[in-house]
């Protein structure tokens with residue numbers, strides 16, 4: 001028995017995908033050209049699977065900020081905030097995030113994944129209860145696992161099931177902490193946050209919202225779903241990431257809770273890892289400033305989202321329940337998803353494949369995400385490629401109307 | 405006691421049969437992953453159906469320990485007794 005034999009079944013699946021010559025889990029671009037174009041196997045590809053929602057990865061001000069900070073402060077901090085010290089930029093970004101959200105406190109983590117590990121592992125302690133939406137991201141499940149609280153999951157987007165679970169816990173000692181997301185990354189659906197807030201209030205629980213895919217996307221000022229739903233006052237903690245709309249890497253939490261800063265010496269995913277490099281911090285601050293100063297980016301993003309969603313819906317693709325920048329086409333099987341994905345890539349369009357157990361209800365998804373940087377013509381081009389491949393493979397009917 | 409057990413077993417088997425795409429021989433010795441081929445999320449989803457029917461919540465660390473339907477029965481019995 002060799003050490004890695006336990007992965008034999010997984011390895012066989014992976015080898016099978018690899019043998020088809022195009023593996024969605026092993027793509028290396030030869031070059032990135034812009035926020036919407038890359039080069040793959042010698043040909044240009046239109047990028048429709050990046051989470052680059054505001055298209056800020058090549059924004060001149062963001063790039064310049066990264067360069068200037070790198071020149072001034074070096075490439076890395078070579079240590080953790082606790083052991084080796086913070087830079088002014090870390091503090092500055094925390095202050096700016098807190099101000100953006102109108103909260104008292106902000107804490108920056110090295111990735112969004114670590115923000116969830118860091119917050120969920122400490123918010124609920126040994127005698128407390130974490131109650132997660134069933135479709136939560138892996139980082140939420142892992143954060144729950146890293147902590148010592150009792151963890152249960154409730155039916156995705158179901159205030160009734162959340163209510164039932166809190167009722168079952170009524171009279172049980174310990175705090176109750178609910179965790180949901182803004183926009184869900186697999187199907188692009190949003191949480192019924194108003195209803196969740198009501199349930200939270202009814203039972204005196206705390207509410208954490210991961211706005212990873214909704215920061216810069218939803219809300220009058222881009223703060224996310226809590227803002228759009230008008231329930232920011234009921235959300236005790238917002239976590240999020242810099243790796244999507246903010247075009248960098250890193251994660252954060254903001255809150256008004258008293259005593260927040262003690263978490264800096266309690267949460268291991270913050271304490272025992274190196275802090276973000278000056279270039280990343282400076283780029284994120286510039287991207288946050290752009291998010292705030294340029295609402296037209298959000299408007300363009302949402303126009304593109306609706307254009308893609310409606311285009312694919314008209315063609316007869318089965319999609320998630322609402323138009324958002326994540327647009328997933330539900331495929332009949334993983335095999336069809338792989339084949340569809342490979343043909344799109346061959347035609348010059350890069351998308352993502354998402355499979356169970358990462359997806360809900362065992363769905364095989366061909367996942368797209370749009371950017372404010374896409375032009376309408378690029379979205380139409382993408383719809384055209386979906387149409388051609390969809391007809392070729394018989395996924396959509398031949399009598400479906402022409403895209404456009 | 406055994407009445408209760410029989411009821412729990414019926415709930416488990418009925419729920420599982422409804423969730424499986426193929427008919428399968430089910431017993432307390434049935435291994436949920438090896439024999440039925442459910443992945444981690446499918447197991448949690450199937451347990452959720454049972455939670456609804458019995459009006460109780462099974463913590464995730466308990467679900468992680470469950471290998472056979474007999475293990476699940478034991479966990480549910482414990483939770484019902486504690487409820």
Ligand SMILES: Cc1ncc(COP(=O)(O)O)c(C=O)c1O
Nearest residue numbers: 111112113137139185212241243
């Ligand atoms: C809902 C959610 N939370 C957290 C993360 C983790 O963010 P990051 O990529 O910054 O680690 C992601 C995406 O990867 C996500 O989709």
